Amino acid sequence: MTTNSTSAPVTTIERLGNHVGQTVTLQGWVYDKSSKGKLHFIKLRDGTGICQCVAFKGDVSEELFEKLGHLGQESSLVLTGTIKAEPRAPGGYEMSVKEGRVVQQVEGYPITPKEHGPDFLLxxxxxxxxxxxxxxxxxxxxxxxxxxxxxxxxxxxxxxxxxxxxxxxxxxxxxxxxxxxxxxxxxxxxxxxxxxxxxxxxxxxxxxxxxxxxxxxxxxxxxxxxxxxxxxxxxxxxxxxxxxxxxxxxxxxxxxxxxxxxxxxxxxxxxxxxxxxxxxxxxxxxxxxxxxxxxxxxxxxxxxxxxxxxxxxxxxxxxxxxxxxxxxxxxxxxxxxxxxxxxxxxxxxxxxxxxxxxxxxxxxxxxxxxxxxxxxxxxxxxxxxxxxxxxxxxxxxxxxxxxxxxxxxxxxxxxxxxxxxxxxxxxxxxxxxxxxxx
RNA sequence: UCCCCGGUAGCUCAAUGGUAGAGCACCCGGCUGUUAACCGGGUUGUUGUAGGUUCGAGCCCUACCCGGGGAGCCA
Incomplete structure (x- = not known):
């Protein structure tokens, strides 16, 4: 279990513009995730917005990297990292993950990013x-x-x-x-x-x-x-x-x-x-x-x-x-x-x-x-x-x-x-x- | 209450009355820039329910259940 050894301040995604260059902590849920070999892209949703968080193998512990790779949609987690302006990221800001903690790993979240009918959604x-x-x-x-x-x-x-x-x-x-x-x-x-x-x-x-x-x-x-x-x-x-x-x-x-x-x-x-x-x-x-x-x-x-x-x-x-x-x-x-x-x-x-x-x-x-x-x-x-x-x-x-x-x-x-x-x-x-x- | 449409895998859908299918999701493996990623492999079924017609029904018929759209009524 990785714990936050740093005392990075907790903030929200809507306020990321005030934290460029700083190390902060976000707490939220996995909105979407994709992995490409030695890096994971986690779109974190915290209620105020969505932020892409990138974890490179080597930047985080082996254990955390492995866990992040297995996160299902809507898994809850806390991530700490540095914020930078990033035009490739939706929202314009991105977190380079340094540490993190999975609060709950989720499997089988019913609503996928694909199409659903009104009956199912309601x-x-x-x-x-x-x-x-x-x-x-x-x-x-x-x-x-x-x-x-x-x-x-x-x-x-x-x-x-x-x-x-x-x-x-x-x-x-x-x-x-x-x-x-x-x-x-x-x-x-x-x-x-x-x-x-x-x-x-x-x-x-x-x-x-x-x-x-x-x-x-x-x-x-x-x-x-x-x-x-x-x-x-x-x-x-x-x-x-x-x-x-x-x-x-x-x-x-x-x-x-x-x-x-x-x-x-x-x-x-x-x-x-x-x-x-x-x-x-x-x-x-x-x-x-x-x-x-x-x-x-x-x-x-x-x-x-x-x-x-x-x-x-x-x-x-x-x-x-x-x-x-x-x-x-x-x-x-x-x-x-x-x-x-x-x-x-x-x-x-x-x-x-x-x-x-x-x-x-x-x-x-x-x-x-x-x-x-x-x-x-x-x-x-x-x-x-x-x-x-x-x-x-x-x-x-x-x-x-x-x-x-x-x-x-x-x-x-x-x-x-x-x-x-x-x-x-x-x-x-x-x-x-x-x-x-x- | 009335009219129309629908119900098949977790989701979205396909399947002349003749062996139940695909994509996605999920699991395993690969990849240092993904935006619904991609590549390879794998798991997934009481076809809404109950009858009926038929050699044979997901498909045709009847009833019922559930949902969607609309009318009326209203915001």
């Missing part, structure tokens, strides 16, 4: 996360989350999270997951919005950001049964205000990701020009304007008055190089809490933001009905249990004000920015209709 999600592209994706997801929180913090919003256990349906439409709550039934939340409205009346500008659940049997690349949703809610705001907010936020988030995660985007072979053009102003279409476009489109089966289907959204989003905001849908296809447009009471004051490149809806929002009588009537029309909404109606009894907000689907947004085909890859441990392992 069953091995706990290991798949170590792969380069999944690693890049999760780092982009992290940057999106951080950017969102920064954005709202800078604008004076307060994060007030909504509960995950709820006593009843929020909107009365989606199928919910039912859980046993002591002696009673409860449901996993499908949206934190109603609570965000209450929070907004207490704090002015708020957002809630957490997991939401839909028990719908959706099997498409846009659907998860568990996904994270960001929901800002603003007192004294109208539809135009939150459309502006959504536009500002998306521009900010994309800019931050471009600044902080460019290597990760490139690792995913993302076309950066598609992100660089995400600039205000975004195109805005009324439902009526969008309906006219679809009526003239040969591939659309859209009928006026219907909600847009997924193919219709794709047609609309492909017309623009940035997100398109479609507003003022017919009230019949939208939720009970949305305020009517005073200029046309058949329409709701709402907006859907459709991501570009055919990714579909990433944001849905609205101005909320603040009038007590109107809202009560709406709850009855929809056949919702009034008792369950008593607290929600209180918000219209005690200092009701115009207010508005929206919900953003995190995984769809990450998938769009990262350019992935499926939302499931934008979630670290995706939950889908037929998949709850690992």
């Amino acid at each position: 069953s091995n999600r706990h290991l798949w996360l170590r792969s380069k592209k999944q690693w890049a994706l999760m780092r982009i997801r992290d940057a999106v989350i951080t950017a969102i929180r920064r954005f709202y913090d800078e604008r004076g919003f307060v994060c007030i999270d909504s509960p995950i256990f709820t006593p009843a349906a929020c909107e009365g439409t989606s199928t919910l997951f039912e859980v046993q709550y002591f002696e009673d039934k409860a449901y996993l939340t499908q949206s934190g919005q109603l609570y965000a409205e209450a929070s907004a009346m207490a704090f002015g500008k708020v957002y809630t950001f957490g997991p939401t659940f839909r028990a719908e049997k959706s099997k498409t690349r846009r659907h998860l049964t568990e996904f994270w949703m960001l929901e800002p809610e603003v007192a004294f705001a109208d539809l135009d205000d939150i459309m502006q907010l959504a536009e500002d936020m998306l521009c900010y988030v994309v800019k931050q990701v471009l600044e902080r995660r460019k290597p990760e985007l490139l690792a995913l072979e993302r076309d950066l020009t598609k992100l660089e053009c995400i600039q205000a102003p975004f195109p805005r279409l009324s439902y009526d304007e969008a309906a006219k476009i679809l009526a003239q489109h040969p591939e659309s089966t859209f009928k006026y008055g219907d909600d847009f289907g997924a193919p219709d959204e794709t047609i609309l989003s492909k017309m623009f190089d940035r997100p398109v905001m479609v507003h003022r849908y017919p009230k019949e296809v939208k939720a009970f809490y949305m305020k009517r447009d005073p200029a046309d009471p058949s329409k709701a004051l709402c907006v859907d933001v459709l991501g570009p490149e055919g990714v579909g809806e990433i944001i849905g929002g609205s101005q909320r009905e603040e009038d007590l009588d109107a809202l009560q009537g709406r709850i009855r029309e929809h056949g919702l249990p009034e008792e369950a909404f008593a607290w929600y109606l209180d918000l219209r009894r005690y200092g009701s004000v115009p207010h508005a907000g929206f919900g953003l689907g995190l995984e769809r947004t990450v998938g769009w920015i990262a350019g992935t085909e499926h939302v499931r890859e934008a979630s670290p441990y995706p939950r889908m209709m037929y998949r709850i392992y690992p």
Whole structure:
């Protein structure tokens, strides 16, 4: 067993640029290895990046050289050596190994550098996360989350999270997951919005950001049964205000990701020009304007008055190089809490933001009905249990004000920015209709 | 819930109704600059499950199981 006799400082691969010419220690896992006679090339992965470590026979002990030659993928090890700039090495830096210690030698790691199918990879999600592209994706997801929180913090919003256990349906439409709550039934939340409205009346500008659940049997690349949703809610705001907010936020988030995660985007072979053009102003279409476009489109089966289907959204989003905001849908296809447009009471004051490149809806929002009588009537029309909404109606009894907000689907947004085909890859441990392992 | 596609070695896939195959992975040997290395040798099977048709089924038929894509619904 080789031990570190030197006291070389431990560092990480992302900081190697500060250590050129120095002897340092890296701790990580074998990402890939190839040997050529009297030298081993070990691509070491430490969570912050990948560094090629070269061990020449003669530079290290016989025992270590032999051990390094038998390392399987994902063997864990600690290596000490000198760092040099090396154009032949991926990443630009390379370690000349002097000493090392194998923490665990591994055989038979399931995910090889070759091709694998989605079923196999999803069953091995706990290991798949170590792969380069999944690693890049999760780092982009992290940057999106951080950017969102920064954005709202800078604008004076307060994060007030909504509960995950709820006593009843929020909107009365989606199928919910039912859980046993002591002696009673409860449901996993499908949206934190109603609570965000209450929070907004207490704090002015708020957002809630957490997991939401839909028990719908959706099997498409846009659907998860568990996904994270960001929901800002603003007192004294109208539809135009939150459309502006959504536009500002998306521009900010994309800019931050471009600044902080460019290597990760490139690792995913993302076309950066598609992100660089995400600039205000975004195109805005009324439902009526969008309906006219679809009526003239040969591939659309859209009928006026219907909600847009997924193919219709794709047609609309492909017309623009940035997100398109479609507003003022017919009230019949939208939720009970949305305020009517005073200029046309058949329409709701709402907006859907459709991501570009055919990714579909990433944001849905609205101005909320603040009038007590109107809202009560709406709850009855929809056949919702009034008792369950008593607290929600209180918000219209005690200092009701115009207010508005929206919900953003995190995984769809990450998938769009990262350019992935499926939302499931934008979630670290995706939950889908037929998949709850690992 | 509905429509379409698929299930063969650890992985990715091939195999007119007629002996179950390849590449990769893995193991052994060789090589001082590999980037999915290369060269030589070797190991790898309840063809998703259960029936049926047939002299003979991985292939045809029925049912079921598992997964993928899409519709609806939504973010």
